[in-house]
Amino acid sequence: MSLREKKKLETKNNIFEVSGRLFKEKGFENTTIDEITREVGIAKGTFFNYFPTKGSLLLYFREQKHELIHELLEAEKSKNVPTKEKIKGFLVLLAESYEKDKELTKLFILEYKRYAVHSGFSPDNGNSMHYRFSRILHDFLEEGAENGEIKSTVDLETAAEMLNVVYFHTLIVWLRSENDFPFSRNISAKIDLLFEGIRN
Template sequence: MLRNIRKEELKEQIFLQSMALFQEKGFDNVTVEEITRACGIAKGTFYNYFPKKEAILLHLGMLQMESAKESLKRYDNLESLKEKLNFLFQDLFARFSIYPDLARLTIAEMMRSSLLIKAELSMIESFQSELEVLIEEGKKKGQVVEQLTASDVAAVVAGVYFYCLMVWASSDMSADEMRATFERRFEVVWGGICPKLDGEGE
C-alpha cells in the first residue's frame, strides 16, 4: 500500500515537473532527458510511468476520468439526477482551479496534436458512457424526458463540458468563469432534458 502511494507521488511529481518545463520552453522544445534531470530520476524510471513524452499530457485527462468515477460512487445515494450531475462537474472543475495554467497548457497541446486528440476522444467516449449509465437511471425514475435516449443526452452534456474547456484553454477567462459558463449552459440543456410538470410552459 505504502509502495503504491509512493509510486503515485512520483508519477505526480514527474507530471508537474514536466508541465512546468513545457510551460517554460514549449512542449516541442523539452526532451525526456531534461525531464528526468529535473526530477532526479533515471530515464528508465520515467518510461515506467510514461511510455512517451506525449503520454504526460494525457495524464490530466486520466486523472479527470478517475475523479469522475470516484464522484459517481460518492453521490450514488442522491435521488436527484440533476444534483448528481452538478456535484460531478463541480468535482471535475476543482482540479482546473488548482492547476489552471497546467490544465490550459495540456488542453491546448492536445488540440494541436492529432495523435493526442485520438487518445482524448477515447477518454471522452468513456466519460460519455459513464454519464449514459447515470442518465439511464434518471430516465427510469422519470427525471428525463421519455422520448430522449440516454446516449444522446450524455453526448450533449459531455459536449457542453468539453466545449467550455476548449474555449477556456484558448482564452484568458479564469477557471471560476469557465465553471460559471458551464453551469449557465447546463441549465439551458437541463431545461430540454427535464420533463415538464402538468400545465408548465402553456
C-alpha cells in the same frame, strides 16, 4: 516486490514528479526530455522505456487525476436531488478539481483532443476520458429516465454525448480564461438549455 520492481516504480514516479514540476514552471513545449532526464538522473533513452512519447506523460497525468473522479461520482450519485442537479453538481465538482492544476489540465485536455482526433475514443479503450464520462453521464440520465424526469423519446447516448462535448468545450474556454469566467453559472445555463430546449 522485487528490487527490480521497486526501482522501476521509483524511476517512473521520479520522471512523473520532475516533469510535472518543470511543465508547471516553464510550460510543456519549453521543457525538453534532456532537461527532465538530467534532473531525474537517468539517460535520455531511459525516459522512453517508461513513456513512449513526451505527450504520453500528459495522458498519464490525466489518468492519475481521474482516479479522483469516481469518488466525486459516488458522492454525487447518492444525493437525492433531480437528475439535472446531480449532473450539474458532478460537472462543477469536477471542474473545481481541475482548477487545482489549471496549467496541467490545459495541457492534458489539449493532448486528449489531439489523441481523440487521431485515434478516436473507441469504446474498447477503457482509459478514454470521453468514453468514461459519457458512461457516467449516461448513468445519471438513465436514472432520470426511470424516474420519468426525461422524455422517453430522447436517445440517452446522444444526450450524454452532447452534455459531454459541451462540458469539455466550456471547460477549455474556462481554463483559458483568467478566472473571471463564472464556470459554474455558464455550464449550468447550458445544461438548463439542453434540458428545457430552445424552441418556443
